[in-house]
Amino acid sequence: MGDMVSSREIGLKIKLLRQQAGLSQEKLAEMIFLTFQQVQKYESGQTTLNILKLQQIAEALQVSVTEFFSSEPTKHVRLSMEEDQLLHAFRRIKNTELRGCILKLVGNINKRTK
Amino acid sequence: MGDMVSSREIGLKIKLLRQQAGLSQEKLAEMIFLTFQQVQKYESGQTTLNILKLQQIAEALQVSVTEFFSSEPTKHVRLSMEEDQLLHAFRRIKNTELRGCILKLVGNINKRTK
């Protein structure tokens, strides 16, 4: 359920996002109330971030915490109850062709027939 | 971008998910190569998890790491292309009653008519 992400990888991501945000190590450091040397350790993976610090950094860099754990840009979607229900039902359909039909049906339901 | 989640909250979530998985503190502990007393500290929020441990726990409990950062029980689901397509189409349907019909249709598609 999602592969392990090493401290090194998360560190690199922090560095990347920090640079994208136009922040120096020192700037970021004071935003999370630490020294810039400590930020260096994070970025190089020398020390392992704990949850609170990671959240502080995420907030400082204006990104979601989940950003650091998704190695690829995987699709994480928040579902309503209704949508969740639909998905579960849809997944129970083993017949591939039938699923295709459902897709076509639902997809064209709003389009006026020519 | 996503509210802070305290160690306490994450701890409670771990406890909940662990129990749902039918695991004792000791079982979980050996899965992550620590003592069960340390698991206790996590669950009670006495010690702050670092990223690696959180990932190990997530893996042991068969959940995504992101699960622990969503304060409300929001459903985060990983979608296939097909499912993603279905959802988008479904959301475009404004008619509430019609959506209900789709749900019923898809939901009963496998059930044999009595």
Add this chain to the structure above:
DNA sequence: GCAGTACACAACCCATAGTTGTAATCTTCC
């Protein structure tokens, strides 16, 4: 040249992650 900024690296220190030990709690079974 020098002053200022941004980053890298080493050595030290102490908070706290993680340990061991004991005890309370809740079963189940005879």
Add this chain to the structure above:
DNA sequence: GGAAGATTACAACTATGGGTTGTGTACTGC
């Protein structure tokens, strides 16, 4: 009822590594 077994709770100790200070280097612009 209580013996035996698991599961959890709490306290005290240990030691790892998170976090600090200190120094050095590279790159600016004046």
